[in-house]
Amino acid sequence: MEGVDHLAHERNKSEFDVDAMKIVWAGSPHAFDVSDRISKLVASDPGFRKDNRSTLSRKELFKNTLRKAAYAWKTIVDLRLSEEEAAKLRFYVDEPAFTDLHWGMFIPAIKGQGTEEQQQKWLPLAYKMQIIGCYAQTELGHGSNVQGLETTATFDPQTDEFIIHSPTLTSSKWWPGGLGKVATHAIAYARLIVGGREHGVNGFIVQLRSLEDHSPLLGITVGDIGMKFGNGAYNTMDNGVLRFDHVRIPRNQMLMRVSQVTCEGKYKQSDVPRQLVYGTMVYVRQTIVADASCALSRAVCIATRYSAVRRQFGSQNGGPETQVIDYKTQQSRLFPLLASAYAFRFIGEWLKWLYADVTQRLQANDFSTLPEAHACTAGLKSLTTTATADGIEECRKLCGGHGYLCSSGLPELFAVYVPACTYEGDNTVLLLQVARFLMKTVSQLGSSKKPVGTIAYMTRVEHLMQCRCGVQRGFAELSVDLVEAAVAHCQLIVVSKFIEKLQQEIPGKGVKQQLEVLCNIYALFLLHKHQGDFLSTGCITPKHAALANDELRSLYSQVRPNAIALVDAFNYTDHYLGSILGCYDGNVYPKLYEAAWKDPLNESVVPDGYHQYIRPLLKQEIRTARL
Numbered sequence: 001m002e003g004v005d006h007l008a009h010e011r012n013k014s015e016f017d018v019d020a021m022k023i024v025w026a027g028s029p030h031a032f033d034v035s036d037r038i039s040k041l042v043a044s045d046p047g048f049r050k051d052n053r054s055t056l057s058r059k060e061l062f063k064n065t066l067r068k069a070a071y072a073w074k075t076i077v078d079l080r081l082s083e084e085e086a087a088k089l090r091f092y093v094d095e096p097a098f099t100d101l102h103w104g105m106f107i108p109a110i111k112g113q114g115t116e117e118q119q120q121k122w123l124p125l126a127y128k129m130q131i132i133g134c135y136a137q138t139e140l141g142h143g144s145n146v147q148g149l150e151t152t153a154t155f156d157p158q159t160d161e162f163i164i165h166s167p168t169l170t171s172s173k174w175w176p177g178g179l180g181k182v183a184t185h186a187i188a189y190a191r192l193i194v195g196g197r198e199h200g201v202n203g204f205i206v207q208l209r210s211l212e213d214h215s216p217l218l219g220i221t222v223g224d225i226g227m228k229f230g231n232g233a234y235n236t237m238d239n240g241v242l243r244f245d246h247v248r249i250p251r252n253q254m255l256m257r258v259s260q261v262t263c264e265g266k267y268k269q270s271d272v273p274r275q276l277v278y279g280t281m282v283y284v285r286q287t288i289v290a291d292a293s294c295a296l297s298r299a300v301c302i303a304t305r306y307s308a309v310r311r312q313f314g315s316q317n318g319g320p321e322t323q324v325i326d327y328k329t330q331q332s333r334l335f336p337l338l339a340s341a342y343a344f345r346f347i348g349e350w351l352k353w354l355y356a357d358v359t360q361r362l363q364a365n366d367f368s369t370l371p372e373a374h375a376c377t378a379g380l381k382s383l384t385t386t387a388t389a390d391g392i393e394e395c396r397k398l399c400g401g402h403g404y405l406c407s408s409g410l411p412e413l414f415a416v417y418v419p420a421c422t423y424e425g426d427n428t429v430l431l432l433q434v435a436r437f438l439m440k441t442v443s444q445l446g447s448s449k450k451p452v453g454t455i456a457y458m459t460r461v462e463h464l465m466q467c468r469c470g471v472q473r474g475f476a477e478l479s480v481d482l483v484e485a486a487v488a489h490c491q492l493i494v495v496s497k498f499i500e501k502l503q504q505e506i507p508g509k510g511v512k513q514q515l516e517v518l519c520n521i522y523a524l525f526l527l528h529k530h531q532g533d534f535l536s537t538g539c540i541t542p543k544h545a546a547l548a549n550d551e552l553r554s555l556y557s558q559v560r561p562n563a564i565a566l567v568d569a570f571n572y573t574d575h576y577l578g579s580i581l582g583c584y585d586g587n588v589y590p591k592l593y594e595a596a597w598k599d600p601l602n603e604s605v606v607p608d609g610y611h612q613y614i615r616p617l618l619k620q621e622i623r624t625a626r627l
């Protein structure tokens with residue numbers, strides 16, 4: 001029945017203060033207040049409804065996204081929301097849109113790679129959304145290999161301009177979000193050519209469309225690249241294709257914090273690492289780690305609540321069947337994902353600190369932690385997105401057949417989330433960057449340069465020094481093993497930062513104890529999953545492995561009575577979850593049944609096409625094959 005909490009019996013089992021855990025999950029009382037307030041604002045505003053997305057055509061879907069983005073922006077302006085509140089609004093609006101790339105990449109690129117003068121000119125226009133930007137780096141022929149990009153930017157000293165050109169089909173910009181139909185400007189990455197000499201890939205601000213009638217400017221060919229994975233999903237985003245035909249831009253539209261070109265045509269490289277040109281990607285990678293905990297926690301919330309509602313088998317003397325959450329197999333699949341959601345939350349908090357710290361150091365021209373920041377953002381982006389994409393799919397399977405319904409919210413969540421394993425850097429390519437960083441560290445063992453920070457533990461691998469000459473053997477030849485080592489390195493960071501989190505003051509009855517259980521589940525599940533490696537390297541004995549497995553089972557039993565409360569702590573509204581299986585009151589079956597009849601296919605009892613195709617079949621009016 002409506003209004004009845006079908007999960008009340010589960011909530012009454014909780015052994016900790018859920019409200020205190022909500023604060024831990026949000027990060028602070030202030031962050032919880034903002035998040036709670038904005039999530040309810042979005043959930044209560046029909047302008048942000050999203051339950052009809054799967055029934056819209058691509059053009060209807062996209063127009064609806066434009067409407068929502070404009071409505072969100074109006075809400076932000078009318079309510080005078082802060083940037084923190086606006087970011088939360090965008091999060092709870094929960095729809096990939098051009099604004100993500102405008103705010104998440106175009107503006108950060110100007111802030112990170114533009115000079116003070118360029119920032120003063122372009123940022124006010126961007127903040128007021130008087131221009132809409134995108135980040136145009138990837139091309140049809142190159143994405144991972146940035147140094148392989150083919151778009152050219154040739155300096156013309158006669159006119160003090162750059163000529164931006166797409167020399168080949170494969171140099172067409174391909175994938176940039178917001179580019180296809182909306183962006184008026186792009187940060188376009190191109191090979192800088194001055195006086196016939198190449199100077200690597202740099203960023204250029206290029207206007208694409210008229211600010212009067214939105215038509216593409218002279219020399220610009222631009223459009224959408226077409227439908228993507230899933231029906232609704234990421235098709236709310238206009239990922240685009242863009243070609244330049246000798247487009248001229250003023251010299252001062254090359255982002256010049258890293259490199260400069262003077263009006264005399266002299267190329268200068270600042271005394272900052274060239275890799276700062278990649279800075280925007282590093283920024284987004286650290287936001288993606290925080291996003292991973294959000295996406296995974298959402299799927300886990302749905303699967304946990306439904307696992308407590310669903311009963312199957314085990315009825316004794318006509319009594320109720322067994323809740324599937326009580327099956328050890330269900331717990332062994334679900335609870336490590338619950339632990340991962342919390343682990344990724346805390347590693348996301350730490351990575352945000354690391355990124356802020358490296359940014360502050362860069363302002364003082366201290367580049368000492370840039371390599372570690374690159375390795376951590378690349379590796380943790382790879383690890384958390386792979387685990388989250390796999391975890392969302394596992395949550396769908398944990399919900400049985402009903403997990404495959406759009407009304408479960410899981411298919412759409414998966415379809416929207418999975419490109420995170422590719423964008424902002426293919427996950428394997430990024431792990432190879434971590435492997436390169438680890439190998440460079442090994443090569444420096446024994447020198448005066450001592451490993452610190454997240455690689456400090458490597459001083460304890462002195463034995464690698466003896467075989468150092470061995471590890472010089474082809475990096476490519478060893479890349480599969482090196483990628484595994486990179487994952488292990490990142491997992492060590494995740495576990496270490498979870499443990500560090502538990503050493504902080506954590507208020508609330510039973511809260512720290514619950515987090516300790518989740519931390520131990522995360523670590524022991526890894527040990528169980530990779531026990532072959534631990535055993536073959538002599539890190540543990542078979543007895544240790546058996547003890548670990550026993551402890552893991554015990555920990556699952558400790559989590560069981562608190563599972564619903566642990567997902568309640570995410571404080572997600574039913575609107576944001578978008579899932580009948582995950583609804584707060586657990587009143588699943590009536591809602592599933594009601595939702596079915598709302599499908600457009602049920603608008604008529606007799607389906608379109610019956611008279612044309614089915615009736616002739618049934619009436620044998622079509623000659624039947626000899627069966």
Ligand SMILES: CCCCCCCCCCCCCCCCCCCCC/C=C/C(=O)SCCNC(=O)CCNC(=O)[C@H](O)C(C)(C)COP(=O)(O)OP(=O)(O)OC[C@H]1O[C@@H](n2cnc3c(N)ncnc32)[C@H](O)[C@@H]1OP(=O)(O)O
Nearest residue numbers: 072086087090099103104144145146275278374423424425
């Ligand atoms: C609704 C309305 C609301 C409106 C209001 C809202 C208000 C606020 C809202 C805020 C919203 C924010 C939302 C944010 C959401 C964002 C969503 C994002 C969606 C996804 C979009 C996707 C974008 C993209 O995909 S962009 C393109 C990404 N592409 C890549 O990642 C390419 C990957 N490849 C590379 O990075 C390079 O090619 C690389 C590193 C693989 C190789 O580079 P290389 O130049 O060849 O270098 P290499 O020789 O390997 O190494 C040399 C040297 O350099 C070091 N190195 C490499 N990279 C870096 C780096 N990045 N930083 C530092 N150092 C680096 C490397 O380690 C080597 O060092 P040494 O070994 O010491 O020599």
Ligand SMILES: Cc1cc2nc3c(=O)[nH]c(=O)nc-3n(C[C@H](O)[C@H](O)[C@H](O)COP(=O)(O)OP(=O)(O)OC[C@H]3O[C@@H](n4cnc5c(N)ncnc54)[C@H](O)[C@@H]3O)c2cc1C
Nearest residue numbers: 135137138142143144175176177419422423424425426428
């Ligand atoms: C939804 C979505 C949104 C995007 N938004 C943007 C955007 O806004 N702006 C933008 O510029 N780009 C964007 N991209 C593009 C994205 O950044 C690239 O697709 C991504 O960087 C991967 O590059 P690629 O497509 O060239 O993959 P490839 O590198 O071609 O990968 C193909 C395969 O080759 C493997 N591989 C490649 N190099 C190596 C190597 N050295 N060693 C071993 N294996 C290797 C990869 O692991 C992968 O398995 C977006 C992509 C998607 C899917």
